[in-house]
Amino acid sequence: MDKREKKSEEVVSKNNSREHDIVVSDDRQHICDICQKAFTLESSMMEHRNKIHNEQKNFACDKCEMKFEFRSHLNRHQILIHKGQKDFACDNCEKEFVKKSSLVTHQKLVHKDREDYSCNKCERKFENKSNLLKHNKIFHEVFKDYLCEKCAKRFGNKQSLLLHIKTVHERRRDIICDKCEKKFELKSTLLFHQKTVHEGRKNLACEKFEKKFGQKIPFIGHQKTVHEGRKDFACDKCKKKFGRKSELLRHQRLVHNGHKDYECNKCQNKFGQKSDLLMHYRTVHEGRKDYACDKCKKKFGRKSELLRHQRLVHKGHKDYECNKCQNKFGQKSDLLKHQKTVHEGRKDFACNKCEKKFGQKQDLMLHLKTVHEGRKDFACDNCEKKFGKKSNLLVHQNTVHEGRKDFACDRCKRKYTRKENLIQHHETIHKRLQ
Numbered sequence: 001m002d003k004r005e006k007k008s009e010e011v012v013s014k015n016n017s018r019e020h021d022i023v024v025s026d027d028r029q030h031i032c033d034i035c036q037k038a039f040t041l042e043s044s045m046m047e048h049r050n051k052i053h054n055e056q057k058n059f060a061c062d063k064c065e066m067k068f069e070f071r072s073h074l075n076r077h078q079i080l081i082h083k084g085q086k087d088f089a090c091d092n093c094e095k096e097f098v099k100k101s102s103l104v105t106h107q108k109l110v111h112k113d114r115e116d117y118s119c120n121k122c123e124r125k126f127e128n129k130s131n132l133l134k135h136n137k138i139f140h141e142v143f144k145d146y147l148c149e150k151c152a153k154r155f156g157n158k159q160s161l162l163l164h165i166k167t168v169h170e171r172r173r174d175i176i177c178d179k180c181e182k183k184f185e186l187k188s189t190l191l192f193h194q195k196t197v198h199e200g201r202k203n204l205a206c207e208k209f210e211k212k213f214g215q216k217i218p219f220i221g222h223q224k225t226v227h228e229g230r231k232d233f234a235c236d237k238c239k240k241k242f243g244r245k246s247e248l249l250r251h252q253r254l255v256h257n258g259h260k261d262y263e264c265n266k267c268q269n270k271f272g273q274k275s276d277l278l279m280h281y282r283t284v285h286e287g288r289k290d291y292a293c294d295k296c297k298k299k300f301g302r303k304s305e306l307l308r309h310q311r312l313v314h315k316g317h318k319d320y321e322c323n324k325c326q327n328k329f330g331q332k333s334d335l336l337k338h339q340k341t342v343h344e345g346r347k348d349f350a351c352n353k354c355e356k357k358f359g360q361k362q363d364l365m366l367h368l369k370t371v372h373e374g375r376k377d378f379a380c381d382n383c384e385k386k387f388g389k390k391s392n393l394l395v396h397q398n399t400v401h402e403g404r405k406d407f408a409c410d411r412c413k414r415k416y417t418r419k420e421n422l423i424q425h426h427e428t429i430h431k432r433l434q
Contacts, residue, residue: 062100171274211307229332267377284377284390 039045059074086096117132146161173183204219213219225243233248260270262277283301291306318328320335341359349364370388378393405415407422
């Protein structure tokens, strides 16, 4: 091959090389994450970042002392440049490592006695200091800088504090349902109300009571508290137990803290919640009974009373039997009251004015109201006669104005307006004749 041909080949080779460079340069894979400029080589991109952006670099390579802004870039550099180089050998077992940090970790875990990092507040132990610090930060350090001045509860942001003050202490209900005008504190509560009450969306049904629920949490709570009888929330002041946390908090607020801020302007009865006051006013003073039974047309002031009536009267659900007299009850609470007052003879509620004792608190309250205060809050709308008990008003209306005698003797067919009159008739007339 002469010199001319050799020179020609070198030129061709050079041109081919130049063409190859052009092809590679078009395939730009390395992009600067700050200005999005593209580079063919990673080294060109890194040089560009070092000169142009001059960012702070806290991650230094322990092999070539090159610095990087991000740990991920350092790791990539060590894999690409120093891959396979294990320059850090353990002087105990001669095992080699690519990174110095891996060697230090190996020596600490394998050759030294493991240093346990203990929390000085709860004595929990951790393998390394970073986990201990993370634990302290999450469980023991208080990062809630917004303090409620009324109850000393802390919040992580101002918005949560303001919402707490508005709903808990001011009891504001600014969100109104456009269908029934009921008011709510939170939008989420309104949406749940609309979904379950107005749209009737209750997809979870209890197989025993045929009660339906719109959410899984109340459904599970119902099964735990009603069917399993669980009461996991105990009051630390009187040891009374409750099935729900909300019931415990309400008990503490009303009984131990004495918070009854809602007073009836007609009878001066006080209530701990506004809803209870409104229900009292509607059922007692207005006499409203908005819930009618579709089987016997009997009406009730509360939906819970209607459901209880249907369950006990029409469906005959009395699952709680007394082991002493075989009396059956529809609710466990009624069974316990029966056992306590009838079989144990307990009367734990004493009147402080006449020392009369009662088995149930509501009987004591009724006694105080009717006997000592002389209150008669139940007026007949036919003759304006007033009664201290609602039951007496109903008996009066049934017997005087409607002429009803619902209690008939099975021996002589004589009828009476009251059950106690029928019992007295049996004892005086028929027992004496035997």
